[in-house]
Ligand SMILES: Nc1ncnc2c1ncn2[C@@H]1O[C@H](COP(=O)(O)OP(=O)(O)O)[C@@H](O)[C@H]1O
C-alpha cells in the first residue's frame with residue numbers, strides 16, 4: 001500500500017542550522033514527521049583503520065551511499081518500513097545497529113548535500129536550503145566539533161580549510177538553485193513558522209484526499 005507523504009529535503013552548509021530547523025519542524029508537527037539525517041548514509045568505512053577514516057573527505061558527494069537513501073525514501077513512500085543506518089561522528093563510521101523507521105505523513109531528509117543527487121531530489125515535494133554566512137557556520141562548527149564530537153581545534157581548522165570549505169563552494173552552495181525556499185540563519189522564527197504552516201496544509205490535503 002502506498003503512503004501519501006509530503007517529502008522535504010533540507011540542505012545547506014555545515015553549521016547552517018539544518019538539524020535545528022528539522023527538529024523544530026518535528027517538535028511542532030509531532031509524530032507525523034520522520035527525520036532522515038543524510039549523515040546516517042555516510043558509507044560504511046569499517047574496512048579502514050581510524051587514522052585513515054580521519055582523512056576521508058566527508059564533504060564530497062562520493063562519501064554518501066545515495067542508492068540506499070533513495071531506496072529507503074522510495075520504500076517509505078510505498079508504505080514499507082526501513083532499517084535506517086546510524087552514524088557515529090566520533091568514530092567516523094556507521095554504528096553496528098540500525099533504527100526501524102515506519103512510513104509517515106511527512107518525511108524530512110536533512111543534510112549538507114540533500115539537494116545534490118537528482119534521483120533523490122525527484123522524490124522531494126519541497127526543497128529547502130538553509131543559508132547562513134560562512135563565518136557564522138565555522139564558529140558554530142568549532143563549538144560543536146570540539147565540545148560534542150571530541151575533536152581538537154587544530155584538526156577542525158585543517159579539515160575546514162582542506163575539504164569542508166572547498167567542497168561547500170564546489171558542491172553544496174550550488175544546490176541552492178534547486179531550492180523552493182531559502183531559510184536565513186537556521187532557526188529563523190518567521191521562516192520556520194511558514195514552513196510548519198505549509199506542512200500542516202499539506203497534511204490536511206492528504207487527509208481530505210483519503211476521506
Ligand atoms: N538562527 C540561529 N541563531 C543562533 N543559533 C542557531 C540558529 N540556528 C541554529 N543555531 C544553532 O547553530 C548550531 C548549529 O546548528 P545545526 O542545526 O546543528 O547545523 P547543521 O545541522 O546545519 O550543521 C546549533 O547549536 C543550533 O542550535
Ligand SMILES: O=c1ccn([C@@H]2O[C@H](COP(=O)(O)O)[C@@H](O)[C@H]2O)c(=O)[nH]1
Nearest residue numbers: 013014015058059089092093111112164
Ligand atoms: O565522520 C565524519 C562525518 C562527517 N563529518 C562532517 O560532518 C559535516 C556534516 O554534518 P553537519 O551536521 O551538516 O555539519 C560535514 O561537513 C563533514 O565534514 C565529519 O567531520 N566526520
